[in-house]
Amino acid sequence: MKILIAGAGGAPSEGVIDSLFKDPKGDEIIGMGSEPTDLALSKAKRKYLVPYADNTNYKEALLNILKLEKPDLIHFQNDLEIFEASKIRNEIEATGTKIFMPPHEVIDTCVNKYKSYLKWSEAGLEVPQNIFLKNEEDLKEAFSKLGDSDGKIWLRASSIGGGGKGALPTNDFEFAKRWIEQFDGWNDFVAAEMLTKDTVTWLSIWHEGELVVAQTRARNGWTHGNRTLSGVTGVTKVGQTVSNDEVTKVALDSIKSIDSKPHGIYGVDMAYDRTGIPCPTEINISRFFTTIKFFTEAGLNMPCIFKDIALYNEFPSLSKKINPLENDLLWLRGMDTLPLLSSVSELANNFNII
Numbered sequence: 001m002k003i004l005i006a007g008a009g010g011a012p013s014e015g016v017i018d019s020l021f022k023d024p025k026g027d028e029i030i031g032m033g034s035e036p037t038d039l040a041l042s043k044a045k046r047k048y049l050v051p052y053a054d055n056t057n058y059k060e061a062l063l064n065i066l067k068l069e070k071p072d073l074i075h076f077q078n079d080l081e082i083f084e085a086s087k088i089r090n091e092i093e094a095t096g097t098k099i100f101m102p103p104h105e106v107i108d109t110c111v112n113k114y115k116s117y118l119k120w121s122e123a124g125l126e127v128p129q130n131i132f133l134k135n136e137e138d139l140k141e142a143f144s145k146l147g148d149s150d151g152k153i154w155l156r157a158s159s160i161g162g163g164g165k166g167a168l169p170t171n172d173f174e175f176a177k178r179w180i181e182q183f184d185g186w187n188d189f190v191a192a193e194m195l196t197k198d199t200v201t202w203l204s205i206w207h208e209g210e211l212v213v214a215q216t217r218a219r220n221g222w223t224h225g226n227r228t229l230s231g232v233t234g235v236t237k238v239g240q241t242v243s244n245d246e247v248t249k250v251a252l253d254s255i256k257s258i259d260s261k262p263h264g265i266y267g268v269d270m271a272y273d274r275t276g277i278p279c280p281t282e283i284n285i286s287r288f289f290t291t292i293k294f295f296t297e298a299g300l301n302m303p304c305i306f307k308d309i310a311l312y313n314e315f316p317s318l319s320k321k322i323n324p325l326e327n328d329l330l331w332l333r334g335m336d337t338l339p340l341l342s343s344v345s346e347l348a349n350n351f352n353i354i
Contacts, residue, residue, distance in 0.1 A: 009038030142191030
């Protein structure tokens, strides 16, 4: 079979590509991407440069590749591209290429953080209060109603974009106002109550409403987080496998409140509040997180499970569906250095202490 991976060369897509290469079936992997310098780094067999997904020429370029290569499956790893491709899914499938993603209305909700918040709030989930910021009066209301003991609120863009787009903790109204205006953020930015820095992600694959597999990963810090105002970069520094029944329940409730029949990939990001409750902050929909190779190296190859379902209707045989990996495995990452799979117990064996 032939699989086309979008965003080739970028870290999120290359983790998927590396995982697929580990499959003995030997499916052919081709790539496409919009960043020439990223694309040049990809391990895909053949690579195609395409416009960005919000460019008017993107659709034509994508369909031309599908007609030329005739891939059996296409997979996207970027929110903007997932959103735009989802809108033309019928034309994609008309070429004979399969997609494995939920309905467009689910994607539309998940890529917009405020729409997700409204769904969770309506369903009665524990979530920090959000206020959609249309103007300065809304911002004043946010400081009045949402500020913590230091008067801080959390700002972020609600629209498509990763890496903590527009994220900022602040107790300064004038600075917040200038920050939002810098991003042209009125009618996009959201203010929220502050949560703690402790975060966790519950990554799952579903098929027609049935859970196939899910694995939880805690995030122990952000790479280069000290170089941003928010401390958030979207790039995990250390990942750790964990199991927590409350996290699993929150994740399941978060998904089911948005999609009654989940189908595809759902990665629920949560941050703990000050009482220790994990609160959903977003669902990374129809894509694996950047550190997906962590699970692959640990023995859970979710990209292969995903494509085997889509292409071969083959489902994994697992000891358990939820958190099959052992707890306290670590994925250590740095800039321009290969990541290391370790564990909490083995970490000290990697160096000497004087």
